[in-house]
Amino acid sequence: MLPESTATAGQEAPEPKPSVVVSHVDIVYEVYGAKRGRPAAPTDEENGLRIVERFLGEREEKLGHVQKVHAVRDVSFVANVGESIGIIGRNGSGKSTLLRAIAGLIPPTSGSVWLSGEPALLGVNAILLGDLTGERNIMIGGQALGLSPKEVRSRFDDIVEFSGIGDFVYMPMKAYSSGMGARLRFAISTAKSPDILMVDEALATGDADFKARSSERIKQIRDEAGTVFVVSHSNNTIKDMCTRALWMDKGRLIADGPADDVVAEYQKTFPQKKTTKSAAKPIES
Structure with missing residues (x-):
């Protein structure tokens, strides 16, 4: 329902307006790595010949092999105008790769990304x-x-x-x-x-005053009918600045929901600190 100050009897909340649609996005990187070669030749001349052979392509099998890295796996979601969305997950989970795909910097290997405005x-x-x-x-x-x-x-x-x-x-x-x-x-x-602002760990730098001003600026952008994405390793940053969170793990979207709820579930996956209670001393008579 609309807030009491604007809602009237019989009115329903307006339909959300999509600003970003991510549909079944996959992103696969190709990483080129060298294979182990044969031992060094006994003479400098033979070593030099091997280097020439490699760069001339006469022994292509020695150039290495291609390893495919599946950074984002079948991710789909819809972001609406006025939302601030945090993307959380461990290192290598695909957070920043997904953000760059939304920004148009990385073309999806498959799937599609639709934007209603200009991203920054x-x-x-x-x-x-x-x-x-x-x-x-x-x-x-x-x-x-x-x-x-x-x-x-x-x-x-x-x-x-x-x-x-x-x-x-x-x-x-x-x-x-x-x-x-x-x-x-x-x-x-x-x-x-901007219509769509994407922040990748930029707010992790700065003192408390700057972080507060940044948070207020993000709220202002959201209130001006913008959409904000924030990638951060700080769970408190996500809870303070975002209304919704996406949890990524090994390229997959694990959870999508209210920021407090998703962050709470994410935190459960971390090792819990054990608290040791001091043994009670016997009462001396």
Whole structure:
């Protein structure tokens, strides 16, 4: 039902509006690895000949073999406008791969991804133009989001203030710490509310104040009819920032539901700390 302030008798809640549809997505990587070769030749000349043979392709069997890695397995879900969705799971579970497929950076091997708006992927490992100043990166990044140069300049001070980097904005970004770069990247990426914002571990960097401001910014984007995905190893981050969670394990979607419930089930899979009770001392007479 609608909230009491807006609902009237007989009215039903509006139908959710899908923003992302992931349908039976599989993603398979091909990893090229070298096979064990024969022992080194006794002379430098023979070793040199073997190297030439390998690069000329005369002995292709020595180039190695292809190993297929099934990173995402038959994942399907629908994300609606106004949702903030956390993606949780252990390392190698397929979280970031799935996020990049939604962003359009990785084509699914099979299945399909449908988006109703423009996605913006924010990740700690995103490429920065390190030789340029933060100021130039703000101008370039803002225009990449679709803002005009005038709009970027009008938001420049707010971006710098939100990132908390101060006068470092006029220094090359290669001089920044990883935390400073992550904070500025988040500030740039959210200068314009994207239709679909995807955050990959970027909020793990920063002090409590920045995390609080980031959380508030995500809530604002969600309230402005956006959809937010957050990949994080921090269960508290997922519970604080997300209304829903997807639990991935070995490429499969294990659970999809309210963030608190899914995180609670996920936490049960971790080893529980044993509490030892001190033995009661006998009462002396």
